[in-house]
Amino acid sequence: MAAIATAEVCDTNVSYLANGDLRVLQPIFQSYGQRRTFSGPVVTLKVFEDNVLVRELLETKGEGRVLVIDGGGSMRCALVGGNLGQLAQNMGWAGVVVNGCIRDVDEINGCDIGVRALGPNPVKSNKKGIGEKYVPVHIAGTLIRDGEWLYADSDGILVSKSELSI
Numbered sequence: 001m002a003a004i005a006t007a008e009v010c011d012t013n014v015s016y017l018a019n020g021d022l023r024v025l026q027p028i029f030q031s032y033g034q035r036r037t038f039s040g041p042v043v044t045l046k047v048f049e050d051n052v053l054v055r056e057l058l059e060t061k062g063e064g065r066v067l068v069i070d071g072g073g074s075m076r077c078a079l080v081g082g083n084l085g086q087l088a089q090n091m092g093w094a095g096v097v098v099n100g101c102i103r104d105v106d107e108i109n110g111c112d113i114g115v116r117a118l119g120p121n122p123v124k125s126n127k128k129g130i131g132e133k134y135v136p137v138h139i140a141g142t143l144i145r146d147g148e149w150l151y152a153d154s155d156g157i158l159v160s161k162s163e164l165s166i
Contacts, residue, residue, distance in 0.1 A: 051127070085115065
């Protein structure tokens, strides 16, 4: 899939921005992983300081999808580490967006995936398996639904109700 520049998407889709079919996440994320640009259909997950369901989803075939994790913005522990980054790469995920922290930054930066997160934290998460898959999540001022499309590059992150083309 050819990379789509988020700035160009915004310039050419003003009406979609106005009606909410195209939304821009607030610029609160740091960029990790080897893919600075990534896009794909969204899979949503809502958890809090617990990454059991993160692993469960990343163990499925990614098929170019993007896992969007609403970790409640917690900065107290990491929801994704090097092992999960490697798993996401091996299973064919395009990227992971974490409203929370990651760890093993050097390992994740070696993976051929795109990762956006609030920052790093070396503390591992809980392992209780509590959370919700495929539910609407509210991240960085934006409502994101399972099945929508996410586009990320160095300029920002966009979410669209459907796949875009330029």
